[in-house]
Amino acid sequence: MKFIVVFALCLAVVTAELSKEFLEAIMKEEDEIGEECLKQENASQADMDELTEKKNPTRREGKCLIACYYEAYEMKEKDGKITEEGILKSLRGFKEQDEDIYKNLVKIMVEICLPEVKSTDRCEAAAEFEACYLSHTEKVNAIF
Structure with a gap:
């Protein structure tokens, strides 16, 4: 079963600019995390299907x-807050690629x-x- 998180589905503007090895490594990591x-x-x-179809989750579990x-x-920090530092850390591989x-x-x-x-709830x-990210990446055609 192939797990693809929406976050990584949208992480490139042009996939041709990213190495095949880099993309394969991301997909492998996502499979493991997804399970x-x-x-x-x-x-x-x-x-999971809702996420791979780039839909907003309908259930709390999603x-x-x-x-x-x-x-x-x-x-995210331990308190569940998404942080700039965390985002930048998660993107470091992309910085090295392009x-x-x-x-x-x-x-x-x-x-x-x-x-x-705005929410302080983890989920x-x-x-x-994610909803904001999907909205803006679609506007700039950044989904691959």
Whole structure:
């Protein structure tokens, strides 16, 4: 079963600019994280399917699935808050691959979406951030 987190589905403006090895490594890591997060959050395959289809989760478990991924990528502090430092840390591999992609991701994630997160709930905050991210990446055709 292939697990693809929405976060990584949207992490590039032009995939041709990223190495095949880099993308394969991300997909492998996401598969492993996805299996763990499904168990940890008691999420269903339907919850995962919503994410892979770039839909906002309809169930709390789907929202918590996003939170679990963000935690695995260390985008969140222990209190559940998504942080700029965590986002930048999660993107370091992209910076090494392509500076322009990295800058576009930072602009969307840090400058636009991070301030949009209002909830203090771990799962709701992750879902708010993801919804903003998807909205803005679609506007700039940044989904691959």
